[in-house]
Amino acid sequence: MLNNWAVETRRLRLLLELSRLGSMREVSDVLGVTTSTVSQQIAVLGREVGADLIEPDGRRVRLTPAGRRLADHAVKILAAVEAAYADLDPGAEPTGCLRVAGYVTAIRRFLLPIVADLAVTHPKLELLMYEHEPVEAFTLLAADDLDLALVYDYTLVPASIDATVELTPLHTASWGLGVPAESTASGNALAVFGQFRDESWIVNSRNTADENVVRAIASLAGFEPRIAHYIDGLELVQELIVAGLGVGLLPIDWPTLPGVRLLPLAEPAVTFRSYAAIRQGRGTWPPLALLLARLRAAI
Template sequence: MDTRRLHLLVELSRLGSMREVADAEGLTTSTVSQQLAALAKESGSTLLEPDGRRVRLTPAGRRLADHAVRILAAVEAARRDLDPSAEPSGTVRVAGFATAIRRALLPAIHDLRGTHPALRVELEEYEPLEAVRALADDRVDLALVYDYNLAPSSPGAPGDAHESVPLWTAPWGLGVPAGDHTDVADLDRFAEHVWIVNSRNTADEDAVRTLASLAGFTPAITHRIDNLDLVQELIADGHGVGLLPLGRTYRPGVQVLPLPEPGVLLRAYALTRPGRSTWPPLRAVLDRVVDR
């Protein structure tokens, strides 16, 4: 199969319309259509189907697009081996949770601006389940996600539709109103309290329920809040307790107590679709994110 035609198919899967592919590639829409028709004939499959006034990939088209990414990545890797001065260029779409964006992605973008000016990064702030769905739908190229040791999501397990690279781990504790001066949270003391969990990610609630179960009670989960600043306000005003990262400075009225064993450990990961991590622009971003 012609690699140029495979490239156009991949771009159509990413951009969503022939006009956008034509504009991006400096071609006419008619040329793009003809090339994809020739690719369908080469493959012996129907790759496109009508979708209103546009077209969309058929299941066979999506499968071939996934194969095409691997094929083109291999071709590009070969070119890079022969031309080590080749410059990564293009747009890398990233979805991730706020801490990962601040801690890893923004410094990576800053570095890349100086080393690879032709490389562009688009980012969206998503919780893990949202980011994984965006990755599965091919709406992003890289997902920065997390789970907890007490609520594992097993990213990268056999059969998963992504590849996983560990980034970092961070201990979390129990955020309570200031004034409790114990060194470690005695969970029994908070059995009758209202608990606060994340509104957009179930791992937070799963970890809280596991902790409470180990301590012999069922938590009264009343508030579901995504923003950690708002969680702090609720805790400071006596409206509940909840998990917060250890080792940070918090607003007056809030303290974070270490948890008894096994504790809660946040684990951050970078996820990519199979075979795509060798795409040079994505590789450049991923290498810098992993280094943080």
């Protein structure tokens, strides 16, 4: 049994050329090394794999059955190594499978148009999309089950980011408080929140960022919010507001339903920040570099 091989690919290259040319001198001429180097390296390779790889054939040499089998494997091994180098070359054509996760709004607004365009401009690049909130996406990214995650946080409650994650800022947006249209509330964030201290509050069902914002501002305004509904979709949040079932955070630039009034928040402001998250050191991989460039350009 052969254990703990430490075979260098350059020795496999020598063996493969020897199988093709049948002469160490010809191998040395083709690869630009001395004949003694070819002989020594083939001998080292034989010791590494525990088998005689060549045998005399007149004034030349030929591969033994073990040598021929290893040469057959060398074809596949060297091809795989060359493919890996090409894949990791920052200047290479982006190809392969790219796994991307994001929250619904980011996928709908930013990612889908890019995916449609990449299908035309880079047909050898396959992009797989998954819908996940940041807390889920960060877990998958840490497990190397994703290549890129579209995530977000708020300036009031920054996300806790693992040191192995690299963030690329994409955009920021102001958020306000969605309330029933007949409301006459006004003032800064603390005053606005205080006017809804007795109302039910609506927060995200799969991420705690907006709940943390609600609790932080409510605490500054001197009350504990009654979180009554955990809703993921912003459209559904608005429908609950129209039905008089609560109030909740919404993007200032988001189209509102009839029956919803959107109150700006200031002092403190609620600023939403989105990022593209990848693992440290992966940004030069051509598919990732391409998608990051497209995201920055689009946003």
